[in-house]
Amino acid sequence: MxxxxxxxxxxxxxxxxxxxxxxxxxxxxxxxxxPRLKEAMLYSLLAGGKRLRPVLCLTCAxxxxxxxxxxxxxxxxxxxxxxxxxxxxxLPAMDNDDLRRGKPSNHKAFDEATAILAxxxxxxxxxxxxxxxxxxxxxxxxxxxxxxxxxxxxxxxxGQQMDMEHTGGPxxxxxxxxxxxxxxxxxxxxxxxxxxxxxxxxxxxxLKAVDDFAAAFGMAFQITDDILDITSDTTTLGxxxxxxxxxxxxxxxxxxxxxxxxxxxxxxxxxxxAALSDFSGKDAEFLSALAAHIIHRTF
Amino acid sequence: MxxxxxxxxxxxxxxxxxxxxxxxxxxxxxxxxxPRLKEAMLYSLLAGGKRLRPVLCLTCAxxxxxxxxxxxxxxxxxxxxxxxxxxxxxLPAMDNDDLRRGKPSNHKAFDEATAILAxxxxxxxxxxxxxxxxxxxxxxxxxxxxxxxxxxxxxxxxGQQMDMEHTGGPxxxxxxxxxxxxxxxxxxxxxxxxxxxxxxxxxxxxLKAVDDFAAAFGMAFQITDDILDITSDTTTLGxxxxxxxxxxxxxxxxxxxxxxxxxxxxxxxxxxxAALSDFSGKDAEFLSALAAHIIHRTF
Numbered sequence: 001m002x003x004x005x006x007x008x009x010x011x012x013x014x015x016x017x018x019x020x021x022x023x024x025x026x027x028x029x030x031x032x033x034x035p036r037l038k039e040a041m042l043y044s045l046l047a048g049g050k051r052l053r054p055v056l057c058l059t060c061a062x063x064x065x066x067x068x069x070x071x072x073x074x075x076x077x078x079x080x081x082x083x084x085x086x087x088x089x090x091l092p093a094m095d096n097d098d099l100r101r102g103k104p105s106n107h108k109a110f111d112e113a114t115a116i117l118a119x120x121x122x123x124x125x126x127x128x129x130x131x132x133x134x135x136x137x138x139x140x141x142x143x144x145x146x147x148x149x150x151x152x153x154x155x156x157x158x159g160q161q162m163d164m165e166h167t168g169g170p171x172x173x174x175x176x177x178x179x180x181x182x183x184x185x186x187x188x189x190x191x192x193x194x195x196x197x198x199x200x201x202x203x204x205x206x207l208k209a210v211d212d213f214a215a216a217f218g219m220a221f222q223i224t225d226d227i228l229d230i231t232s233d234t235t236t237l238g239x240x241x242x243x244x245x246x247x248x249x250x251x252x253x254x255x256x257x258x259x260x261x262x263x264x265x266x267x268x269x270x271x272x273x274a275a276l277s278d279f280s281g282k283d284a285e286f287l288s289a290l291a292a293h294i295i296h297r298t299f
Numbered sequence: 300m301x302x303x304x305x306x307x308x309x310x311x312x313x314x315x316x317x318x319x320x321x322x323x324x325x326x327x328x329x330x331x332x333x334p335r336l337k338e339a340m341l342y343s344l345l346a347g348g349k350r351l352r353p354v355l356c357l358t359c360a361x362x363x364x365x366x367x368x369x370x371x372x373x374x375x376x377x378x379x380x381x382x383x384x385x386x387x388x389x390l391p392a393m394d395n396d397d398l399r400r401g402k403p404s405n406h407k408a409f410d411e412a413t414a415i416l417a418x419x420x421x422x423x424x425x426x427x428x429x430x431x432x433x434x435x436x437x438x439x440x441x442x443x444x445x446x447x448x449x450x451x452x453x454x455x456x457x458g459q460q461m462d463m464e465h466t467g468g469p470x471x472x473x474x475x476x477x478x479x480x481x482x483x484x485x486x487x488x489x490x491x492x493x494x495x496x497x498x499x500x501x502x503x504x505x506l507k508a509v510d511d512f513a514a515a516f517g518m519a520f521q522i523t524d525d526i527l528d529i530t531s532d533t534t535t536l537g538x539x540x541x542x543x544x545x546x547x548x549x550x551x552x553x554x555x556x557x558x559x560x561x562x563x564x565x566x567x568x569x570x571x572x573a574a575l576s577d578f579s580g581k582d583a584e585f586l587s588a589l590a591a592h593i594i595h596r597t598f
Contacts, residue, residue, distance in 0.1 A: 032453040034452075037460040084419075088415055094412050121451050121456040124447055124452075125451035127444075127447035131444035132444075148426035153423075154331040156423075157332075157423060158420065
């Protein structure tokens with residue numbers, strides 16, 4: 001596969017992220033919600049995230065022959081789910097974080113009740129937004145089942161529960177750390193990619209390759225997240241550096257050391273690229289370049 | 300329409316509620332969640348609710364020619380959504396209730412983080428459960444969109460936000476109270492009924508009649524809820540009596556007085572029965588008897 005340049009990769013990333021932002025804004029404006037609740041939802045939704053999950057969804061759909069415009073509602077719904085999880089993770093009873101992306105976290109900018117409800121509403125309405133995806137209803141139901149399972153008790157919510165239970169406790173095993181991250185961040189990233197492929201009508205072999213890519217990509221992403229908590233600075237990161245370490249969270253550098261963690265991230269990037277070997281074209285090149293970039297990012 | 304006896308009504312209610320409980324238990328057991336999270340989800344899900352919403356869904360489906368067994372997963376998913384909302388409403392940052400159905404509320408029995416996540420997971424996984432409903436995918440997507448909108452920012456979550464904003468403040472107008480309750484409890488009850496009819500393939504005229512029934516039924520239910528907060532006792536109610544009044548919540552008796560509230564509930568029951576005039580058979584008789592019963596209940 002020929003390599004996409006970093007600037008071309010960033011351009012396409014920015015282009016697709018802008019599509020996502022525009023659609024998210026119009027989606028939220030369509031909802032007849034109490035003003036303060038809507039404001040709280042928009043505050044976190046439009047706080048300038050990387051839009052990684054929806055871009056992965058759009059790109060995997062396009063790589064499998066789908067049109068990004070068609071898949072856009074579904075991709076944006078995934079960002080709504082991701083945003084709800086950030087709002088709830090920041091709550092005082094959870095990670096108790098006052099800053100998110102350099103701004104006050106939702107419960108600091110509003111109040112705790114509003115933050116809980118803004119998260120609940122983003123999660124709930126994400127499924128209404130998914131239903132607006134104009135593909136065959138069979139494909140849509142399969143994709144919705146995939147996302148719901150990935151975000152639920154056996155996925156993201158369960159991973160956050162494990163994280164809570166182990167924070168501040170004795171170190172967990174490497175296997176438990178892998179499982180926790182596979183659930184907490186890996187499941188939604190994998191589902192984002194697989195749903196793109198499902199919505200585009202990819203067959204089982206294609207779905208397997210996309211899933212393999214996404215599993216390795218997600219792990220590289222998480223390891224880098226853990227490394228940045230130690231090596232970055234507060235301004236760049238948009239939240240206090242070493243906050244994971246200070247809270248007694250289980251992280252890759254904590255269990256493996258910094259050097260071995262970096263090697264491990266590189267191995268995962270290589271695995272994610274290898275999974276794309278049967279694909280060609282702009283989207284596959286973009287995913288490959290994105291995977292290489294993800295471990296060199298600074299935030 | 301001939302009238303179903305109270306004992307026949309209670310028998311059918313019990314029968315369908317038992318179907319719901321059995322399916323909910325097996326559903327939750329299928330999820331590979333961390334043990335404590337699953338325990339917290341089951342704790343609230345199997346705490347002995349009336350199963351009103353799923354029974355309404357099953358009954359409306361059956362009344363429109365559908366089979367209750369087919370609609371069962373969807374009906375149970377609605378109970379999962381209802382249960383999530385109870386868990387989150389009880390949180391310290393929201394209504395701060397220590398008791399629910401005579402037992403410690405979820406965050407008291409577990410902890411706040413687990414309660415937030417148990418609610419999140421019940422909500423998320425409800426959509427995975429819905430996807431198991433074996434009807435045509437077109438009908439399923441329409442029903443899922445209906446439920447998601449009813450539970451989201453323009454429905455249940457938005458109604459809870461309004462409730463929070465007005466609690467302890469100056470009295471709101473009757474119109475605002477109506478709107479708040481229509482969102483907070485009415486929307487999910489209406490959607491439960493309408494989704495049953497949608498899943499059974501009801502046409503637009505049928506859907507309109509079912510929706511009219513459900514809107515009046517939901518209002519009768521809420522008015523009675525408000526009345527019971529004043530007239531019942533703590534043991535019967537399973538939570539402290541007068542807790543709404545003590546919190547400075549806006550209720551029907553507070554705005555209309557007790558007598559006018561009772562009259563209003565009776566008017567809504569009459570309206571709900573009138574909406575069923577074009578239906579006949581056991582299910583329509585059951586709904587009619589249930590509506591009459593709902594305002595005479597003690598909990």
